[in-house]
Amino acid sequence: MTIKTMLARTIAAALCLATLPAFAQETGDPGPAYVQQSLAGKKVVLIPLALGFDLAQGWNHYIGSEVRGFGGVWETRDPNWDTAAGAQAITDLISSADKPAAILVHTPDLTSYSKLFKRAQDAGIFVIQVDNRSNFASDAFVGSNWETLGELEAKAAVAACGDGSSKKIGLIQGDQVNSSSLDQYAGIAKVLKDHPDYEIVGAPDSNWDVTTARNVATTLLQQHPEVCAVIDFWDNTAAGTAAAIRDAGLTGKVKLVTTGGGEELDCKALEDGTFHAVVMTDVKGQSRDISALLKFLLQSGLKPGQAKSWIYTLETATTKADLKPGTCWNLKDVQAAEAALAK
Amino acid sequence: MSVLKSGTLSQERIVFLFAIVLFAAYAVLLDGFLAPNNLMAILRSVSVLGILAVGMGIVVVGRGIDLSMVAVMAMATAWQLAMINAGTSPFLATVIVFAGVVAVGIINGLLIAYAEVPAVFATLATASFVFGLVRSRFIVQDAVPVPPSASFILEFGQARLAHMPIEVVMFAIAAFLSFLVLRFTKFGRYVYYMGDNYQAARTMGIPVRPMIIGQYVVSALVAWLAGLITAAGLQSINTRVVNSTLLYDVILVVVIGGIGLSGGKGGMRNVVIGALLIGIMLNGMTILDLPNIYQNLIKATILLVALVIDSRLNPRDEQVGQQGDI
Numbered sequence: 001m002t003i004k005t006m007l008a009r010t011i012a013a014a015l016c017l018a019t020l021p022a023f024a025q026e027t028g029d030p031g032p033a034y035v036q037q038s039l040a041g042k043k044v045v046l047i048p049l050a051l052g053f054d055l056a057q058g059w060n061h062y063i064g065s066e067v068r069g070f071g072g073v074w075e076t077r078d079p080n081w082d083t084a085a086g087a088q089a090i091t092d093l094i095s096s097a098d099k100p101a102a103i104l105v106h107t108p109d110l111t112s113y114s115k116l117f118k119r120a121q122d123a124g125i126f127v128i129q130v131d132n133r134s135n136f137a138s139d140a141f142v143g144s145n146w147e148t149l150g151e152l153e154a155k156a157a158v159a160a161c162g163d164g165s166s167k168k169i170g171l172i173q174g175d176q177v178n179s180s181s182l183d184q185y186a187g188i189a190k191v192l193k194d195h196p197d198y199e200i201v202g203a204p205d206s207n208w209d210v211t212t213a214r215n216v217a218t219t220l221l222q223q224h225p226e227v228c229a230v231i232d233f234w235d236n237t238a239a240g241t242a243a244a245i246r247d248a249g250l251t252g253k254v255k256l257v258t259t260g261g262g263e264e265l266d267c268k269a270l271e272d273g274t275f276h277a278v279v280m281t282d283v284k285g286q287s288r289d290i291s292a293l294l295k296f297l298l299q300s301g302l303k304p305g306q307a308k309s310w311i312y313t314l315e316t317a318t319t320k321a322d323l324k325p326g327t328c329w330n331l332k333d334v335q336a337a338e339a340a341l342a343k
Numbered sequence: 344m345s346v347l348k349s350g351t352l353s354q355e356r357i358v359f360l361f362a363i364v365l366f367a368a369y370a371v372l373l374d375g376f377l378a379p380n381n382l383m384a385i386l387r388s389v390s391v392l393g394i395l396a397v398g399m400g401i402v403v404v405g406r407g408i409d410l411s412m413v414a415v416m417a418m419a420t421a422w423q424l425a426m427i428n429a430g431t432s433p434f435l436a437t438v439i440v441f442a443g444v445v446a447v448g449i450i451n452g453l454l455i456a457y458a459e460v461p462a463v464f465a466t467l468a469t470a471s472f473v474f475g476l477v478r479s480r481f482i483v484q485d486a487v488p489v490p491p492s493a494s495f496i497l498e499f500g501q502a503r504l505a506h507m508p509i510e511v512v513m514f515a516i517a518a519f520l521s522f523l524v525l526r527f528t529k530f531g532r533y534v535y536y537m538g539d540n541y542q543a544a545r546t547m548g549i550p551v552r553p554m555i556i557g558q559y560v561v562s563a564l565v566a567w568l569a570g571l572i573t574a575a576g577l578q579s580i581n582t583r584v585v586n587s588t589l590l591y592d593v594i595l596v597v598v599i600g601g602i603g604l605s606g607g608k609g610g611m612r613n614v615v616i617g618a619l620l621i622g623i624m625l626n627g628m629t630i631l632d633l634p635n636i637y638q639n640l641i642k643a644t645i646l647l648v649a650l651v652i653d654s655r656l657n658p659r660d661e662q663v664g665q666q667g668d669i
Contacts, residue, residue: 052478052485052582080478081586176634205635210486210581211573211589212635215388219629222381223374236486236581243577247387247508248380265488335483 038299040071042101047089048130049106051078053236054263054331055131055283056106061334062287063104063294070295075100083108090116094123102126102294107134109177121304126297128290131281133179137308139297142290144259145312146180149279150187153231153257156277156317158195160255161228167195170220171203172213172232172241181205184233184259201227206237214240221248228255235260235269235278242274257317267328270320277319284329286313354652355601355613362620369627376630383508389596389622390510391569392589393614396596397517398565400614401525403597405558406538406606407462411451411470412566413590418477419444420570420580424487433493440567447473448563452556466559474585488579500575510572514618517565522611534558539607588639595642596621599649603656 044067048056060076067074077093079086086105090113093100103120107113107129114136117127127138133146157169171188174181185203192198202220206213213232221227221244230245232238238258245254255276260266262280269275289311318327369376395412402409419440426436447469454465489496502509525531536544537551545551574580600617602609624645628638 050485050583052483054484057484081583176636202632204629204632207587207635209584209587210577210579211391211584214577215384215625216629218384218388219381219626222378222384223630239486239577239579331484 034299035070035295039295041073042298043073043075043098044102044104044294045093045100046074046076046104046130047079047086047106048076049079049086049108049132050081051076052080053261054265055261055281057331057334057338058261058263058283058329059104059130059287059290061338062284063290064338066287066291067294072101072294083112087113087116090120094120094125099123100125101298102128102139104128104130104290106130107132107179110135110179118305124304126294126304128293128297130286130290131180133183139302139304139307140293140309140311142286142293142311143313144180144281144315145310146183147187147190148312149259149315150184150189151191152187152279152315152317153184153259153277154188154191156279156319157229157231157255157257158191158198160257160276161198165228166226167198168201168224168227169198170201170217170224170227170230172217172220172230172237173203173205174208174233174237175205178208181233188231206232206234206240208234208237210237210240212240213237214243217241217244218247221245221250221254225250228253229276230254230256232256232258234258235266235275238269238275242269262318262328264328264330264332266318267323270318270323273320277317279315279317280328281313281315289313353601354649354656355609355616357652358599358601358620358649359616362616362623365620365627366623369623369630373627373630376627381626383511385619385622385626386511386514387508388626389618390508390514391573392592392596392621393514393618394517394569394572395566395589395593396600396614396618397514397521397611398562398569399593399597400600400602400609400611401521401534401565402462402558402562403602403604404525404538404606404609405534405555406541407455407555407558408466408594408604409451409559409562409566410463410466410590411447411473412562412569412593413587414470414473414585415444415447415563416566416570416573417580417582417584418473419567420574421487421582422477422481423571424489424493424574424580425482427493428487428490433495444563444567445560448560449556451559451563452552455559456552456555470585474582478582482582485583486579486581489574496571496575497578500572500578510576513568513572517568518611518615525610530554530557535607537606591646592621592642595646595649598653599645601653603653 046059048059050056051060064074077089079089086108090103093103103125105113105127111134114134117136117138120127129138129141131143133141161167173185192200201224204216204220206216217230217240230241232241235258238256242256245251245256252273257277258275259279261283266278266280270278293311375381395416398412399409423436423440427433451466451469454460455462499509504512525534533549533554536549537554541551570580596614596617598604599620600613602613625638
């Protein structure tokens with residue numbers, strides 16, 4: 001290295017240092033200051049369908065820790081399965097003096113909140129839809145591609161039945177308005193098209209109610225005791241379907257495939273054979289995705305409504321053979337951690 | 344309406360006839376409907392509904408209505424299971440919940456009998472109160488599983504008596520006991536007198552206010568029983584049921600069976616017939632694979648028709664007008 005180049009480099013380095021703002025002088029990293037300036041004190045509010053079930057409690061804990069971790073303000077609203085109460089909560093947030101920077105909304109159906117989402121964005125609030133999609137493309141959707149999820153369920157059911165079976169499948173759907181139910185059905189229908197020898201012998205709705213699930217599943221199994229697999233669209237209602245299978249004395253003969261939040265109860269049900277396969281939503285990973293997205297949006301300089309994206313959570317069909325310690329997360333631990341925080 | 348008024352064709356008989364016609368039509372048209380297991384499934388599917396309707400029926404005969412039943416059913420059971428899950432002994436948890444359930448019944452009764460709040464509003468308010476209190480203070484999630492330490496609840500759910508599922512047996516026992524009480528005890532007769540003419544019953548010297556409290560305590564306890572039976576069958580209780588249409592289904596069973604909402608009429612036979620009709624109807628619609636929205640539409644239409652028939656058969660007379668109606 002010649003003296004000339006050495007001199008040039010020294011001067012260049014000195015110039016560089018001189019142009020940096022004073023606070024970055026210690027490490028030379030502009031990141032922390034920029035993050036501090038963009039994220040500190042920003043309010044993020046989660047509005048799930050209700051706070052009282054596994055997915056919502058998982059989000060509350062995992063995303064909440066991240067938001068508090070970056071110096072933001074984390075809040076939740078609990079509409080307790082009431083669409084009107086959820087709409088009220090969003091309306092209040094839009095018109096509140098202390099507006100949130102972003103809201104995470106678990107939508108109940110395809111259309112109810114669409115106008116509110118637009119209003120929230122106009123008011124400068126990022127809208128991230130979680131788990132259930134709606135007809136409105138907001139800043140982001142994070143959750144399952146429910147059609148893919150339905151495909152995975154159908155493949156698991158076909159695999160569970162096998163070649164020598166009756167090839168008859170029963171479905172316990174959720175309802176006819178919720179995208180998670182409609183799209184699951186579409187996914188299942190798509191896979192069964194490739195297996196024309198398989199037949200759906202009944203597809204009643206549970207209306208997301210476990211007792212209804214039990215009653216309709218009892219009737220379905222009574223009419224078609226030869227079914228080899230039943231796909232229930234939610235693990236909560238699958239408890240009712242499982243009871244119907246048990247009552248009919250068909251445990252082990254009728255394989256139950258469902259989907260859920262991957263909480264410990266799912267793993268227990270796989271372990272003891274109540275469920276044959278569960279397409280699990282990776283709540284921890286999904287929460288991490290949402291947290292990263294929040295950090296990005298709030299630093300990006302984007303305005304709400306400027307960009308949109310769909311971030312699908314990786315889903316896998318888990319059977320007993322796939323179970324490992326840590327496959328499921330534990331709601332009790334999450335609740336204990338939240339209770340400790342509240343003190 | 345002359346046929347109706349002459350009494351040869353009471354609402355109970357119409358409903359019974361309708362149930363038989365529906366049953367016959369399904370039996371002919373739907374394969375597998377008549378299978379013994381399907382008939383058993385029909386009975387089982389309406390058992391919890393029927394038990395709730397037994398409690399509601401007693402209150403409605405006394406010219407009241409208890410809209411807190413489903414809340415008590417879910418929340419009392421959830422609270423009990425949550426306590427057992429947290430390590431409280433099953434016996435102690437049961438005693439505590441028993442006291443709580445009786446307290447809700449007494450509060451309902453006090454509000455209605457002494458504060459003279461209309462039953463619809465009083466019980467609607469206690470329903471929200473019970474739900475809110477238990478949901479926010481005593482349980483942390485909607486669904487509370489039956490803990491392993493309460494395996495007797497699970498065994499109870501699997502029990503059979505003469506090949507009958509335990510739910511059906513409990514419905515039969517509840518309906519039969521209530522029938523005996525309403526028909527043969529002083530308490531039961533007084534319920535009819537009060538329902539028929541509250542002022543006259545009071546003038547007669549019937550202790551109408553304590554009677555009202557008694558009725559709501561009974562309906563609260565019956566609701567709790569329904570919750571325990573639900574938990575035994577499903578191995579968990581989900582408090583979301585409070586937001587479901589179950590409460591309306593209970594009223595549907597009571598009204599459709601022919602217990603007039605203006606009180607003083609009907610009995611347990613009406614509840615059983617109402618429950619059977621609903622069971623047959625829902626079972627057939629499920630076999631036909633009708634979507635839930637249509638099932639609800641059909642149920643609602645039948646309730647409306649039943650209400651119209653009820654008001655034609657039991658017209659609001661001057662007496663009812665003066666004393667108020669529920």
